[in-house]
Amino acid sequence: MYRKPREANANPESTEKRPPFADIRLGVWRLLVAQEPGFVIPGLGWNISPMKLSILRRAFSDVYAISTPMFLGFILTHFWMAIESPLSLYFSSRLLFYIEHRIVGGAAGSSPPTGLYWATAARIACSVLTGVADWAGERQTIFYGTRIRYHFQERILEANMKRDLPTSQEAETSESPDPSSVFVCVQEACELARSTLSLALQLRLTYQVLSSGAKNAGPVFVALCLLPVLAPAFMQSNLWSKSYIVQAINPHHVRKMALNKLADDDYKQEVLGGGLSEYIMKEYHDACKSLGGVPDAPAYRLYSLSKNALPDIFLSVCSDLPTFYFACLAIFRPAQLSLMHIAVLEQTSMALRYTFSLIVWMIATLPKLITPVESLYRVLAIENQVKDGEMPYPTEGTPNGAGMSINVRNLSFTYPGSKSTKDAINNVSFSIESGQLVVIVGANGSGKSTIIKLLNRTYDPTSGEISIDKHSISSYRLADLRRATANLAQDHHLFPLSIAENIGLGHPAMMADLEKVVECAQLAGAHGFVEKFEEGYKTVLEPASSASLSFGGEDNEDLKKELKKIERKIDVSGGERQRLVASRTFMRLISKNIKFVTVDEPSSALDPQGEYDLFERLRQARQGRTMIFVTHRFGHLTKYADLIICMKDGTVVETGTHGELIGRNGEYAHLYNVQAKAFATESR
Numbered sequence: 001m002y003r004k005p006r007e008a009n010a011n012p013e014s015t016e017k018r019p020p021f022a023d024i025r026l027g028v029w030r031l032l033v034a035q036e037p038g039f040v041i042p043g044l045g046w047n048i049s050p051m052k053l054s055i056l057r058r059a060f061s062d063v064y065a066i067s068t069p070m071f072l073g074f075i076l077t078h079f080w081m082a083i084e085s086p087l088s089l090y091f092s093s094r095l096l097f098y099i100e101h102r103i104v105g106g107a108a109g110s111s112p113p114t115g116l117y118w119a120t121a122a123r124i125a126c127s128v129l130t131g132v133a134d135w136a137g138e139r140q141t142i143f144y145g146t147r148i149r150y151h152f153q154e155r156i157l158e159a160n161m162k163r164d165l166p167t168s169q170e171a172e173t174s175e176s177p178d179p180s181s182v183f184v185c186v187q188e189a190c191e192l193a194r195s196t197l198s199l200a201l202q203l204r205l206t207y208q209v210l211s212s213g214a215k216n217a218g219p220v221f222v223a224l225c226l227l228p229v230l231a232p233a234f235m236q237s238n239l240w241s242k243s244y245i246v247q248a249i250n251p252h253h254v255r256k257m258a259l260n261k262l263a264d265d266d267y268k269q270e271v272l273g274g275g276l277s278e279y280i281m282k283e284y285h286d287a288c289k290s291l292g293g294v295p296d297a298p299a300y301r302l303y304s305l306s307k308n309a310l311p312d313i314f315l316s317v318c319s320d321l322p323t324f325y326f327a328c329l330a331i332f333r334p335a336q337l338s339l340m341h342i343a344v345l346e347q348t349s350m351a352l353r354y355t356f357s358l359i360v361w362m363i364a365t366l367p368k369l370i371t372p373v374e375s376l377y378r379v380l381a382i383e384n385q386v387k388d389g390e391m392p393y394p395t396e397g398t399p400n401g402a403g404m405s406i407n408v409r410n411l412s413f414t415y416p417g418s419k420s421t422k423d424a425i426n427n428v429s430f431s432i433e434s435g436q437l438v439v440i441v442g443a444n445g446s447g448k449s450t451i452i453k454l455l456n457r458t459y460d461p462t463s464g465e466i467s468i469d470k471h472s473i474s475s476y477r478l479a480d481l482r483r484a485t486a487n488l489a490q491d492h493h494l495f496p497l498s499i500a501e502n503i504g505l506g507h508p509a510m511m512a513d514l515e516k517v518v519e520c521a522q523l524a525g526a527h528g529f530v531e532k533f534e535e536g537y538k539t540v541l542e543p544a545s546s547a548s549l550s551f552g553g554e555d556n557e558d559l560k561k562e563l564k565k566i567e568r569k570i571d572v573s574g575g576e577r578q579r580l581v582a583s584r585t586f587m588r589l590i591s592k593n594i595k596f597v598t599v600d601e602p603s604s605a606l607d608p609q610g611e612y613d614l615f616e617r618l619r620q621a622r623q624g625r626t627m628i629f630v631t632h633r634f635g636h637l638t639k640y641a642d643l644i645i646c647m648k649d650g651t652v653v654e655t656g657t658h659g660e661l662i663g664r665n666g667e668y669a670h671l672y673n674v675q676a677k678a679f680a681t682e683s684r
C-alpha cells in the first residue's frame with residue numbers, strides 16, 4: 001500500500017544530535033533525505049554555509065584571473081540584462097502614456113509631443129542593446145566557458161598525473177572532478193545577482209507606475225504577483241532541492257526487478273539452454289501479485305503527492321489574483337485606471353512572476369552547483385602519501401653504468417584499506433648487490449609483487465627500511481629514482497596513442513628514432529604483427545572514443561552503420577599486447593640512466609618460446625644493471641641468478657643460488673621439483 005511520507009529518526013540511539021537524514025517509506029521505496037547543515041529557508045531549499053560562500057569567492061577570483069577582460073565583459077553583459085527588463089518596462093509605460101494621451105485626449109490635429117519620439121527611440125535602443133547582449137552572452141558562454149574549462153582540465157590532468165598509487169586509491173580521489181563546474185557555478189551566481197537586481201528594479205518601477213494611478217495599487221499588486229510563486233514552496237513538499245538516496249526495499253519489487261533482468265543478453269545462454277523461461281515467468285507473475293498495487297512511481301512524485309485537492313485549488317486561484325484585483329479596481333474605482341496601467345499590469349505580472357520563480361529556483365540550485373566546485377578544489381589540493389625526498393640520485397661519485405645496490409631490513413606492509421588480518425609481507429630482509437640478477441619465487445599471494453612495488457616506491461612500507469646505495473629510499477628525489485628504474489609489470493596497459501609512441505614512450509628522448517623503435521619491437525617479438533597493420537607503427541590500437549550518435553539518430557540505420565565504421569578498433573591478442581608493452585621496456589633500457597630493472601610476470605599470455613625469448617633478451621640487456629625477475633616459470637632463469645629469494649605467506653623463507661637452494665631441499669626445491677615433474681609428465 002502507498003504510505004504517506006513519514007519521517008523517522010535514522011539513528012534512534014542518538015537523541016541529542018540531529019540525525020543526518022530523514023528515513024521515509026514511500027510505495028516500494030525507502031528514501032534517505034539529507035538534513036543539510038547551514039542556513040535553510042523553509043520550503044525554498046536555500047542552504048548555504050560560509051564554507052560554500054568561500055568556495056564561490058575562490059571560483060570568482062580564479063575565473064577573473066583566467067581572463068580579466070573576458071570577465072569584465074561577462075559582468076557587463078549580465079548587468080545590462082539585469083536593467084534591461086525594468087528599463088524596457090519603463091520606456092514602454094512612457095510610450096503608452098503618450099499614446100493614450102494622444103488618442104484619448106483627442107489631439108489628432110496637433111503635433112505629437114517630443115516625449116513620444118524619445119520614448120520610442122529609447123525603447124528601440126533597449127531592444128537593439130538586448131540583441132547585442134544576447135549575442136555577446138552566447139559567445140561568452142561558449143568561448144569564455146571553454147577557456148575556463150581548458151584551464152581546469154589541464155590542472156586536473158596535472159594533479160592526476162602527479163598523484164601516486166596509494167593516494168589514487170583513496171575514495172576521495174576516485175571522484176572525477178568536473179572542469180566545467182567552476183564556470184557553471186559562476187554563471188549561476190551572476191544570473192542570481194542579475195535576476196535579483198532586475199526583480200528589485202521591476203518591483204520599484206511597478207510600485208511607482210501603479211501607485212501614480214490607483215492609490216496603494218502598487219504594493220498590493222506586487223504582493224499578489226509574488227504569492228503564487230512563494231505559496232507552493234510552503235504548501236507542497238518536493239524533493240527537487242534536496243539530496244537523497246532512493247532504495248527499492250519492497251522484496252516483491254526487488255524480486256520483480258531481478259527476474260526482469262534475466263531477459264538481458266548476458267543471461268540468454270543459461271536461460272534458453274536451461275529452459276528457465278517458464279519458471280521465470282511464473283515467479284514474475286507471483287511477485288507482481290504479491291506487490292498488490294503498491295506504487296512504484298518515481299519517489300519524487302510520491303513525495304509531492306497531496307492528501308487532497310485544496311492546495312492545488314488554492315494555487316490555481318492564486319495565479320489569477322492580480323487580474324481579480326484589477327477587476328475589483330475597475331468595478332469600485334474605475335476613474336483611477338488607465339490604458340497604461342492595464343498594459344503595465346499585463347507585462348509586469350508575467351515578468352515579476354517569472355523573475356521571482358527564477359530566483360527561487362536559483363537560490364535552491366546554487367549550493368548544489370558549488371558542491372562539484374568544492375570537490376574539484378579538494379581533489380586539486382590532495383597531497384601525495386609517498387613523500388618526495390631531496391637527495392639527487394645517483395649520488396655524486398656513483399660509477400657510470402653501475403646498478404643499484406639494495407638493502408631491505410625488517411620490511412612489513414599492509415595494503416591501505418586491506419580487509420585481510422595478515423600483512424602482505426612481514427618482516428622481510430635481504431640484500432642485493434649492484435648488478436646482480438635476482439629471481440623472486442613463491443606461490444600465489446606470497447608477496448612477490450608487493451616487494452617489487454615497495455622497491456619501486458609505489459607504496460611506502462608500514463615498517464622496516466629500504467636502502468638504495470646505502471641511503472634510505474625515502475631520502476632520494478622520487479623523479480630521479482623513477483628515471484633510474486625500468487619496470488615491466490603484470491598489469492600492463494597500452495596507451496590510446498600510436499604503436500610507435502607506445503614503444504617510444506619507454507625513452508621519450510629517442511621517440512622520433514623509428515629505427516630504434518623497430519629494433520625494440522623486434523627484441524620483444526612485436527615487429528612481425530605490427531608490420532601487418534595497414535598503418536604499421538602509426539596504428540592506434542585503443543583510440544579514445546571520438547564519435548557519438550545523437551538521440552534522434554538512434555533510428556537511422558545508415559548513421560548507425562557509419563558510427564560502427566568510425567569506431568572500428570584494431571584489436572590484438574593478449575600475448576601481442578604483452579609484446580608491445582615489453583617493446584616499451586626494451587626502449588627504456590636504451591637509456592643510460594637505468595640502474596634497476598624489475599620484471600614482474602609480464603608473460604602470462606606469451607607462448608613458451610615467446611616467454612623464453614623475452615627473458616633471455618631482457619637478461620642480455622642487463623649490462624651491469626641490477627635486475628629482479630618475478631616469475632612462476634623460473635626454471636630457465638634461476639640457473640643464471642646471483643640470488644634467488646623464495647617467499648611463502650609474506651615472508652622470505654630461503655635465499656641463495658639455485659645450487660644452494662636445491663641442496664637445502666626446502667621450499668625452493670619443492671617448487672622447482674613440482675615444475676620439473678609437470679614438465680616431465682607433459683613431455684611423456
Ligand SMILES: Nc1ncnc2c1ncn2[C@@H]1O[C@H](COP(=O)(O)OP(=O)(O)OP(=O)(O)O)[C@@H](O)[C@H]1O
Pocket residue numbers: 415416418419423424425442443444445446447448449450451
Ligand atoms: N591492492 C591490494 N590490496 C589489498 N591486498 C592486496 C593488494 N594486492 C595484493 N594484496 C594481497 O597481498 C598479498 C601479497 O600479494 P602479491 O600480489 O604481492 O602476491 P604475489 O606473490 O605477487 O602473488 P601472484 O603470484 O599471484 O602474483 C596477497 O595476500 C594479496 O591478496
